[in-house]
Amino acid sequence: MLTVNGLNQYYGGSHILRNLSFAAEAGKVTAILGRNGVGKSTLLKSLMGLLPLASGRVEFAGNDLTRAAPHQRVRAGIGYVPQGREIFPRLTVHENLLMGLASRPGGSDLPERVFTMFPVLRQMLRRRGGDLSGGQQQQLAIGRALAMGPKLLILDEPTEGIQPSIIKDIERAIRSLAQGGEMAILLVEQYYDFARSLADQYLVMERGEIIMRGRGEDMDKDGVLAALAV
Numbered sequence: 001m002l003t004v005n006g007l008n009q010y011y012g013g014s015h016i017l018r019n020l021s022f023a024a025e026a027g028k029v030t031a032i033l034g035r036n037g038v039g040k041s042t043l044l045k046s047l048m049g050l051l052p053l054a055s056g057r058v059e060f061a062g063n064d065l066t067r068a069a070p071h072q073r074v075r076a077g078i079g080y081v082p083q084g085r086e087i088f089p090r091l092t093v094h095e096n097l098l099m100g101l102a103s104r105p106g107g108s109d110l111p112e113r114v115f116t117m118f119p120v121l122r123q124m125l126r127r128r129g130g131d132l133s134g135g136q137q138q139q140l141a142i143g144r145a146l147a148m149g150p151k152l153l154i155l156d157e158p159t160e161g162i163q164p165s166i167i168k169d170i171e172r173a174i175r176s177l178a179q180g181g182e183m184a185i186l187l188v189e190q191y192y193d194f195a196r197s198l199a200d201q202y203l204v205m206e207r208g209e210i211i212m213r214g215r216g217e218d219m220d221k222d223g224v225l226a227a228l229a230v
Helices: 040-047 070-076 093-099 112-117 119-123 134-147 164-179 192-198 224-229
Strands: 002-011 014-024 029-033 055-060 078-081 152-156 184-188 201-206 209-215
Touching: 002 040, 014 029, 014 040, 014 184, 014 209, 029 164, 029 192, 040 152, 040 184, 070 078, 078 134, 093 134, 112 119, 112 134, 112 164, 119 134, 134 152, 134 164, 164 184, 164 192, 184 192, 192 224, 201 224, 209 224
Parallel strands: 029 184, 029 201, 078 152, 152 184
Antiparallel strands: 002 014, 002 055, 201 209
């Protein structure tokens, strides 16, 4: 679904991302792990076109999106849940979800699976987004991305600041989406146990490079947790 080749990114004179290459397949969760400051969020912003690439190539569903604008990537089928959620606090839950339909034809309805996965959103449709708990806001952010019917869902640290009960709900939702077989999921995460429970494949970043990669089921055997603690 997504193929990245030779991606490089700079901030000023600093080489932030160094020749990254990987693929994310439909029906699978690709987990990207690494400590703070290794370039994970910069990678996702680059994939979304929020930062222009210095060099490299990004292909999605067989199309070259290397120079595509963010809205073109969304229309192509890439959903993005940024770190910090970035919902619209003064809009209602319903209005926030409708924003996810911006790339769909006029008159499109909200997909029922948004409410199947996160029933609390139906209960709070008229409540302002800013009045929700952190965990509920995260569910809203994921629901907004799902409203567009993405082929690739990119999640940037969805467990950050979330209570354990909602982390379990989010874990079940991500697993269900992957098992549907039609969507690729790219997950950036620092919570090791969460990433390990979901990952079909993993990538570990350090100083803007991928230093380890393998199957999710081999993360313990491969010493990924120890690598993250170094």
